Amino acid sequence: MSIVPGWIRSYQKSWLSGDVVAGVIVTVMLIPQSLAYALLAGLPPEMGLYASMLPIMAYALLGSSMTLAVGPVAVVSLMTASALQPLAAAGSADYVHLAMLLALLSGGMLLLFGALRLGFLAHFLSHPVISGFISGSAILIAVGQIKHLLGVKAGGANVLDTLTQLAQAVPRTNGVTFGIGAGSVLFLLFARKYLAPWLVGTGANPNLADIASRLAPMLAVIVSTAMVAALRWDQTAGVSIVGAVPQGLPTLALPGVSLAAIGPLWLPALLISMVGFVESVSVAQSLALKRQQRITPNRELLGLGAANLASALSGGFPVTGGFARSVVNFAAGANTPLAGVISALLMGVVIAALTGLFHYLPHAVLAATIIVAVVSLIDVQTLREAWHYDKADAMSLLATAAGVIALGVEEGILIGVALSLGILVWRSSHPHIAVVGRVPGTEHFRNVARHAVTTEPGLIAVRVDESLYFANSDALLDTVESLVLAQPDTRYVLLVCSAINQIDTTALGVLTDLERSLGQRGMTLLLAEVKGPVLDRLQNTPLGQRLQGKVFLSTHAAFEFVRLNAAVQPSSADKVASASV
């Protein structure tokens, strides 16, 4: 892999206009979002801006998606707040330091997983669990922002507590703040729902209409900031504003690391890395599919890892690929990560020279931006589909969402991981096992429970439709033992191995025990349709030696062997001797 990414080496002039337009449009979205997600994470606003500059550059160099927009996102910001709030006061120097450290740890973990090619770890999380986690987090985030709309102080240990405090605080609502906040929410919802269709109705290009509707938050920011600045609502009406935002590019320095600080942060960092990675890859994947491009999960680990390190280095907090901005980036015509680089450069200009413009920006508008953004993350569709299609998946979705809302984000995601793994182990430990017989007149063998097939007396033929390993080998043993106990005149047990791609050590042990135990009862274990690689490894084991001459190429051949053997000594009194001929 060259140091220079492929998209730079093969860059074509015709791509430039798309990249520039997308870069500019994403920046206009990014400015309010980065400020808002810093607020959500409990961090000063400039950290949102910092997290939206270097990380994009780092991802552009190492990531594999052409259109992913990296930066602060809602769920990861919530997870950051949730990890840090027990450790330091929100906004304090300690808190800021820990946020950078969290980005550093998360980046280090992602890089390590990428170097070790552990992208498959994302599979610890099933889609319903992720969906439940995102929906639960969105509800948690939205409820947490209501206080900014009302201009009151509130915040409990859980959602119910927070809602109670909010209800009590309603009489103290700041009217002007609420006007700005509720007005912004309504405007943003209206823009999202009606602006694009209306523009299309007037003859606009649907793509452009959609992009225009995405710029509504910036419009809300500009209008409300101008009004607050003009009417000095911060002083005359007590509207909470962002205030002074330090101007100038951040100094580059890694946060100080100590074992004591890492102790409580490694688990949140791991969870942030996993959730961020899974979310980001799924966005990148779905966009890449539309243009027949490829996403490499291990490259994504490297890209996101580097982005988080860059964030830590430049005074930011954990970042990942965001859904909304990536979609806009794609729709606005981004062809390569150059669009991101342009965004990053524009953000650099903002940070270096324009932060004064945010002084009068009211918190209520940022809260409105967050609420409208996360409400669209609440994913009832997946729940409905899962409920309809697979109740176990629907239950794990609900349990994860309930865990997030009732217990907290980390607890919720851990419940989700446990459920995903529990379902995986449960499904693995219940492989499909069929007793098969011959479809009359053919060499085909099918499930006796589903087809009209003929069986061979004294023979039980069993097909396992999965590789054999520790989680399911006992199930095979149980099934065979039940069958043999029910048919004590069995002389042969045939294992049809057509679906077995691997036999691990545990399963090898179980098969060895089974062969020996059947032998002690005068029964013979036969194998058929063993795949080449499986057979190669089997032949070097004691079981393989004992099975010499009892492994058949096809189920048909095994059935023929049993039939002929039965025919040779039809009247033998000794069941063991006849079986061994």
Added chain:
Amino acid sequence: MSIVPGWIRSYQKSWLSGDVVAGVIVTVMLIPQSLAYALLAGLPPEMGLYASMLPIMAYALLGSSMTLAVGPVAVVSLMTASALQPLAAAGSADYVHLAMLLALLSGGMLLLFGALRLGFLAHFLSHPVISGFISGSAILIAVGQIKHLLGVKAGGANVLDTLTQLAQAVPRTNGVTFGIGAGSVLFLLFARKYLAPWLVGTGANPNLADIASRLAPMLAVIVSTAMVAALRWDQTAGVSIVGAVPQGLPTLALPGVSLAAIGPLWLPALLISMVGFVESVSVAQSLALKRQQRITPNRELLGLGAANLASALSGGFPVTGGFARSVVNFAAGANTPLAGVISALLMGVVIAALTGLFHYLPHAVLAATIIVAVVSLIDVQTLREAWHYDKADAMSLLATAAGVIALGVEEGILIGVALSLGILVWRSSHPHIAVVGRVPGTEHFRNVARHAVTTEPGLIAVRVDESLYFANSDALLDTVESLVLAQPDTRYVLLVCSAINQIDTTALGVLTDLERSLGQRGMTLLLAEVKGPVLDRLQNTPLGQRLQGKVFLSTHAAFEFVRLNAAVQPSSADKVASASV
């Protein structure tokens, strides 16, 4: 299920002699072992006796094995010590109370798992991981007992530390203690290795010879106790002895439960339950196989859960089914759990009237019993076989053993669980996927990479050899995308579903995306050989509706469809069409 167990209802007179003989023999083994394992757990000797009475009775009523011998075992005793040592001083009243509480929690968990039919949870632990855990624990136990052989005080935070302290303590060795201890070790090893073969050589029944060799520990106990008592070595030579053991049956009372006490105990209790269950079931299973009997994992959960509750109720500590005693019980002719009941009654007599006999029993003999017992648990054979057969399994065995020795038993087993699950997820996320073609002149379809088969132009036929779910659906997507990118003139992608028994929500989403994305590129997704239940559920989904008319009964039918469809438009200039002719 009747309240009265099946073995009582169908008891036959001819079983009685075997049960009585086995019960007596197991008691003779059980007495030194129960005292020794109490010592290992850091508990007073009488608790070992208590844990060997009621738990056996409880298991006899609820368990499913006819020959499992329940009671204190080495590994669980080590886990008990390891859980309690950070919480209280060994042997103190607090420590004793926590040990009973641990048995109560463990019993409650096992019963709960049994009631919820969660026996499959045992599959979280693969055989190599269990083997590594037992071997590591055995080394830890053996090293920890050396101090008793030398008659010195030593004990570090880890094995290396303990060995260093022992080396430094060697000059302070108590000569008489060492004589008793080393002499016992040599005698026990000699008995184990040579006594049975020698007896067989003199014409004895091999079964009886083996049983006789198992009684050697009792002989060592009797001889050494008599010598210490006669020569008063406890006073004249400073030999450490068991001392006064309270006489009389334990009062029945559950240990007091508080949330504060449960906090640090629930995880150890869970691990003890899992390890105890897995070990016990595997012993019970292997013995049952020899007599064509059945073990029901969920019944075992109930039996072991009741045994632990009984232990907590009668002043004992966590118990499970032990390997050595169960084997002897089986070999000595036990036919039903009545053998265990007889053991329990005999233990009751010992506890009620004979504890005075243990006064002069030297600790060194108990340590020798433990060391010789656990050395045989070190399982090099499994390591060798796994190394030969499957390096990943061998590495997880070694990592678990190293974790136990270097970090501790709980850490070791957690590393093992993580590795088992990691391997499960890794294997699940790498399903076998083959591109298939037609075996010429037949309706058989095989892997193009392994067989001389013919393919249809414009068609990619893919067979996945596993059910599709969250851990592997991305792998399918990746494979299909790679294939399609490599053959851009593809018009049909056929998924051969013969090995797919289930499609979960995540995989359904991936298939839906794949179908849509292929469609956008002018390609059609076809399915073949979809199993009935899978098809039933699929038909009610949006994907199922879109696939109307594209699902074929056989791969052959799908190939025919593609061939005929290509033939209809043979002269089209369109590159897609021409490529498919």
